[in-house]
Amino acid sequence: MTDEQKDILIAKMIDNPASLTDAELEMIMRDDELREILEASAAIGSASAVQPDYDMTEEWRRFRPRIRRKPSLTRRLMRVAAVFLGIVVGANILVKLIDHTLAPEPQHIVAKAEQPIEKDDSPANDPEQPEQSEIAEPVAPPTKANKPGTTHIAKAEVPVDEAMELDIDEYLRIQQAQVDNEIAMLNSSVIANELEPLRQMYELMGEDDEVIEIVINNITEP
């Protein structure tokens, strides 16, 4: 390459690098003198780069939003666990609430229990004092100090709540059993679907049914 050619390339490098062809770029990279001139140009460029005095208050204000403390792994796991727990507890409460609302009305055992008890000991059976019994019945408080007749009424009121509780618990057990049953059915259908290609493959391979059964049993049995 002549000096004149090099000067032309230098002029292009400095004034209009976009006009350099790939071949010219290649020539520059292969020529030691041109590379050194490029380095000299880079050195002037570095020395000429504007280096202002930085306002550090302003620089820190610009940088500050870029730093945010990342939560530690433990904290993140605890957050996930807390969210999961919240969802489970919330869902449980919701399910109970819905079940409780939709549950059938419990039978009024109290009403049935009151009738015979009062008939046994109530002075109302006494034909001589009919007015007293009518007054005493609603007034009698459910305390231990009451007469035997009224004490029975107080005891009979408690099982109403218990009966409701028992009804809800039983209902929940039935619901749970139904859900378990559905899950089991789904599981079996999923396993059957997943194993179907395997079964087909073994059939294609010409294996006996017995062999296929053994293989599938090996996979499905725990």
Next chain:
Amino acid sequence: MRYSTTEFETIYVKCFPAAMRLAVSLLHEEDEARDVVQEVFVKLWESDFRIENHAAFIIRAVRNACLNRINLLDNREKIRRRLTLEPPPEDYDPDQRHEEVTQAIKSLLTLREQQVVEQIYTHGMSYKEASKKLEVSEATINKNIVTALKKLRNHFKSPSPIYVKNRVVRH
């Protein structure tokens, strides 16, 4: 052991200017340089360990980050931005380099060559703009630039000068 915000602000204020000088010196673009420097500081902030010598760590990290960015550019872009083709030495000091080049320009180039270099490099003018400004032909601008670059190339090719109290002393 992580830094508190106050601690980190102190480190940032102390180390940022030197890191920026280095990044600007290597990348020649202030916004990109700031981006690189801030990335390095973010990495330091997010690290789980404490570093004894922050300044050394940051300078080293900024240098590597800048060189990585330069390596991603093709040669045409490097030439356009007048970036170095060779990685600078490990102990590259932008302030010292700046002084070295400035001294060389003043001592080696003629007044006209200095004027041309100033218009082209400091003010980023094209040959056409510089020729108008200096009232000379574009050919003269080119001749001056080529001569100046060749002089500087020969100067930097020779053994590196060392600086003692702002005076150039040759081996």
